[in-house]
Amino acid sequence: MKKVNPTMFSFSKVYCSLFGHKLRVSKNITNHVHEYKCKKCGMEMTDTADGLLARLTPKFKETNAYLAKIHKKRKRIFLAKAS
Numbered sequence: 001m002k003k004v005n006p007t008m009f010s011f012s013k014v015y016c017s018l019f020g021h022k023l024r025v026s027k028n029i030t031n032h033v034h035e036y037k038c039k040k041c042g043m044e045m046t047d048t049a050d051g052l053l054a055r056l057t058p059k060f061k062e063t064n065a066y067l068a069k070i071h072k073k074r075k076r077i078f079l080a081k082a083s
Contacts, residue, residue, distance in 0.1 A: 012041040021045075023053075029064045030071040 016022075022039040029035065029046075035056060036045045044056035046064060054060065 010041065016041045016043070027064075029068045033064065033067060035064060 023036040026037040027035040033047045045053045
């Protein structure tokens, strides 16, 4: 797989800087926290604790993975008690 040079010119990045990102949900972490990916340039973002969007850094990825694990476990326990 080719590595993309970060200093390389990209029309999609220019488009996003002028008109804004076309964000699509790429992963549902919980009912309220999602990960998004720009349809044009591929930039990844996530919801923060404040309800705002932030770039998806390795720290946020780790936090989201932990949140998803906890949410999945709680949901499984809740459904087991409801049955």
